[in-house]
Amino acid sequence: MADLQQRIQEWLSPTFDQNTQETLQKMIDAKASDLEESFYKDLEFGTGGMRGIMGVGTNRINKYTLGKSTQGLSDYLLKQFSNEQVKVVIAYDCRNNSDTLARTVAEVFSANGIKVYLFSSLRTTPELSYAVKFLDCHAGIVLTASHNPPEYNGYKVYWQDGGQLVPPQDGEIIATIDALKYSDIKFDANEDLIELIDKSVDGPFxxxxxxxxxxNTSQDAKDDLTIVFTSLHGTSIKSIPQTLEQAGYKNVHIVKEQAEPDGNFPTVKSPNPEEKAALKMATELAIKVGADILIGTDPDSDRLGIAVRDQNNEMVLLNGNQTMIVMVNFLLEQYKKKGFKGNEFIASTIVSTPMLRVMADAYGVAYKEVLTGFKWIAKLIQDNPDLTFIGGGEESYGFMVGDFVRDKDAVTSTLLACEIAAQAKAKGSSFFQHLQEMYEQYGYFKEHLISLVKKGISGAEEIKQILKNLRENPLKMINGSPVVLVEDYQTSKSHNLQDNTTSNIDLPKSNVLIYYTEDGSKVAARPSGTEPKIKFYISVQQAVEENDNLADVEKALDDRIESIKSELQFE
Known part of the structure; x- marks a missing residue:
């Protein structure tokens, strides 16, 4: 408690501006319920960088927490590239205060003698990733909190390859930041080093x-495809309509009520394309215009949700695994037509569908699996320059086509989805039918995600306790099927319960626990790196025989998922 009071008192010192001091004093006088939450810890870098609620305090997003991170990053960059003019590029999304926070970050960089390219208005995360390499920068920053509620903002750091920070740079930078005091931040901008940019990157991107x-989709096929698109008040309105138009897609219907960027996200409870409710307006428009495909993106345009017409001609929202399966299979087919060279690979994460490994084996290409977060896929590409990355994604609605962008990219992925849908329709098939055919070929894999929100100090402790219990009291059976393998990424150990052997996991340590059962089920547990949640990932599978009805197979898998949920009482 004494440490908490010391933290609070520091923010009442002259190091902090008058507005900050006055706001904090009002919180103290009012005995604000969130005062302790605001100061009890420092904001941390998670799987997607630093993300939090905006406000006063060490555990909040504000000019000082971002300023301190930027000062530490500046010190690190200047040390690593001591004989060069260090350059960074900064983008920001539609969130409240993103523009002013981006300006603050630019000023701190410039005050340290670093050349800054600052986008003059909001831009997508994939364009920022692209811009790092296009402008030959040493690092990049994007101000975004993805699909979090309106009170959040965030700060993601990219390195020279256009991918997010990974070891060892992330740890070294965090150590540099932690060693700083708030009084060490240089806020006095050198305006000569700040250059506003826009169209010089937009066009090439x-x-x-x-x-x-x-x-190679025919123009007739493009003309015959009816598309509905919503940016959910986010930044993708800056790139996706332009990309579709340039690619030849003319029949694009934009949800006008959601086309204006707005950090309050007035028409949705959550700007998350994973959620059916977020795409309600788009679905209504899709029904009205008879759309073949509906696409919605999150605020910074790195993730996309897709709805397509099913066998009953109804619009159905696909999950991230299903979208990824269809996209990867399509890309594999394109490479197969040209002829595999033997150095290609696809990639996904440890909590995504196991179906991808089966598909890779069928095509004879390598499959690589990484921890959650696209920074690890970017690292794979960087670490294996002799290999060709075809594409890949993760269950949380992120996908990447090739390696010209080194993060989730809803812009290019939207175009890819339309190419698949247009070519399928021209052949009398559909995006949905492709998915069904893959289930018949590779087996039916079905996944389900449970996200439990656990806010604040007590929530963090509860998440910690849940995972502690799972480790200390490991499951022996799941839905009547014996557990045969347990992977603990925190200890980097994999325990085979059938022969009682233990092997090492060759991935960085992470707080993830995965159970595999005899019947092919998989249950994973991990805390979110960007939200106050603990997530449980359930995956089940069943071979599809020649005379099987896919609807019956899906029903059996749904029942198995419900049984697992009921038995483990995750909800």
Missing amino acids: VDASVKNGSF
Whole structure:
């Protein structure tokens, strides 16, 4: 408690501006319920960088927490590239205060003698990733909190390859930041070092998106595809309509009520394309215009949700695994037509569908699995320059086509989805039918995600206790099927319960626990790196025989998932 009071008192010192001091004093006088939450710890870098509620305090997003991180990053960059003019590029999304926070970050960099390219208005995360390499920068920053509620903002750091920070740089930078005091932040900008940019990157980025996301679709097929698109008040309105138009798609219906960027996200409870409710307006428009495909993106345009017409001609929202399966299979087919060279690979994460490994084996290409977060896929590409990355994604609605962008990319992925849908329709098939055919070929894999929100100090402790219990009291059976393998990424150990052997996991340590059962089920548990949640990932599978009805197989898998949920009482 004494440490907490010391933290609070520091923010009442002259190091902090008058507005900050006055706001904090009002919180103290009012005995604000969130005062302890605001100061009890420092904001941490998670799987997607630093993300939190905006406000006063060490555990909040504000000019001082971002300023301190930027000062530490500046010190690190200047040390690593001592003989060069260090350059960074900064983008920001539609969130409240993103523009002013981005300006603050730019000023701190410039005050340290670093050249800054600052986008003059909001831009997508994939364009920022692209811009790092396009402008030959040493690092990049994007101000975004993805699909979190309106009170959140965040700060993601990218390195020279256009991918997010990974070891060892992340640990070294965090150590540099932790060693600083708030009084060490240099806020006095050198305006000569700040250059506003926009169209100089926009055009090349759209060109690259069209080049990487187009696959010889005829103009007739493009003209025959009816698309509904919503940016959910986010930044994708800056790139996706332009990319679709340049690629030749003319029949695009934009949800006008959600086209204006707005950090309050007035028409949705959550700007998350994973959620059916977020795409309600788009679905209504899709029904009205008879759309073949509906696409919605999150605020910074790195993730996309897709709805397509099913066998009953109803619009159905696909989950991230299903979208990824269809996209990867399509890309594999394109590479197969050209002829595999033997150095190709696809990639996904440890909590995504096991179906991808089966598909990779069928095509004879390598499958690589990483921890949750696209930074690890980017690291794979960086660490294996002799290999060709075809594409890959993760269950949380992120996908990447090729390696010209080194993060989730809803811009190019939207075009890819339209290419798949257009070509399928031209052949009398559909995006949904492709998915069904893959289930018949590779087996039916079905996944379900449970996210439990646990806010604040007590929530963090509860999440810690849940995982502690799972480790100390490991499951022996799941839904009547014996557990045969347990992977603990925190200890980097994999325990085979059938022969009682233990092997090492060759991935960085992470607080993830995964159970595998005899009947092919998989249950994973991990705390979110960007939200106050603990997540449980359930995956079940069943071989599909020649005379099987897919609807019956799906029903059996749904029942198995419900049984697992009921038995483990995750909800």
